[in-house]
Ligand code: 5AD
């Protein structure tokens with residue numbers, strides 16, 4: 001099955017099906033990976049990271065073993081992202097590097113999955129130039145991996161299973177989590193906001209919220225397993241529940257999850273449009289809901305925001321920001337900003353800088369607008385040169401970094417709670433973890449601190465991280 005842009009755009013009132021038994025394996029499929037190794041590389045957001053945790057569990061159900069060395073693998077899977085052109089280029093670059101492996105190892109299987117393969121243009125490119133690939137499966141087909149892989153092995157021809165559907169909810173896909181202490185939990189899939197620059201509503205289907213009881217059961221299981229932190233995931237979590245028609249929204253879910261007493265609850269990503277006063281109240285009320293909010297601004301110009309289809313103005317964003325800070329002065333607020341949206345004027349850009357000056361974000365991910373085929377913004381006239389866009393990005397980054405450092409400075413000599421996740425990758429003399437406000441800290445401590453929330457005194461601060469030591 002192939003993806004279709006026309007179908008991906010559709011939204012109907014078709015009922016979302018909850019499928020508890022859609023994932024199943026035959027005895028043959030359970031043995032397909034015996035003595036074989038798989039390598040998986042994940043691009044993109046937390047949603048994709050979590051999908052990879054599902055894929056790993058499926059492959060282990062099929063008796064494959066994971067390897068970190070792709071030269072050693074019998075199956076190489078790239079779980080792709082399509083948010084910007086750059087993400088696509090990285091994947092094609094990697095494919096270019098590994099193509100020759102197939103000549104040395106004729107039985108090697110190389111496959112693509114994730115958002116990129118939901119794009120019609122990508123599939124056409126694969127059929128034109130990457131016919132040597134073995135399998136391609138879409139974001140709606142993860143639970144069918146055993147069947148697709150079996151066919152690939154049997155037929156030795158390229159298998160493409162990508163559906164452009166609004167989507168159902170598959171509840172029985174297994175998961176093998178990367179961490180023993182913090183876990184991702186999908187609370188909803190897809191997105192119906194259709195911001196004009198964004199490809200996600202096409203690659204991930206319509207908004208489908210998971211029923212609260214499934215989410216709460218997952219949290220309770222994780223508590224039993226000793227997990228300290230859950231992150232509730234969705235493209236637009238503030239709209240959680242709207243499609244369930246049971247008068248139950250993010251504020252209710254947050255409150256119910258908080259009552260399970262899991263030590264830390266996070267949620268991403270928020271959209272300012274659906275952020276209610278009641279949600280702010282609940283986040284402020286419970287100590288185990290972490291005081292960090294990722295609140296994408298995208299642009300500070302009301303004119304550009306309108307063209308982006310964001311449905312808030314500069315002033316409304318600042319109002320919401322102020323309300324959150326008033327309710328939780330200690331909280332950190334981070335953001336995403338796009339520069340160079342089609343025909344963004346110097347004045348528009350200055351409005352963005354002005355919001356950054358006013359909000360002084362704890363940190364921000366900044367991007368140059370990237371044309372995504374099929375989205376409305378891709379068709380908009382754009383007279384701004386890439387040179388100009390680069391200059392704006394530099395200027396924005398300088399300002400954003402100044403405020404990140406300033407925000408971090410306020411932590412110096414303070415004692416903050418940090419969930420210690422393990423050793424720092426950069427310097428294994430240090431442990432690493434995140435504060436309640438989502439600041440990365442390299443920590444001098446003991447191996448016995450791993451997996452625990454400990455008090456850390458901050459001894460040094462940089463722009464993107466801090467150093468500290470465990471205190472009693
Ligand atoms: N071009 C540039 N940035 C984009 N984002 C989403 N779509 C695009 C695009 N077409 C950014 C937004 C979003 C983040 C995940 O990626 O800022 O919040």
Ligand code: SF4
Nearest residue numbers: 044045081082083115
């Ligand atoms: Fe995640 Fe969006 Fe990238 Fe898909 S396109 S992996 S949903 S960021």
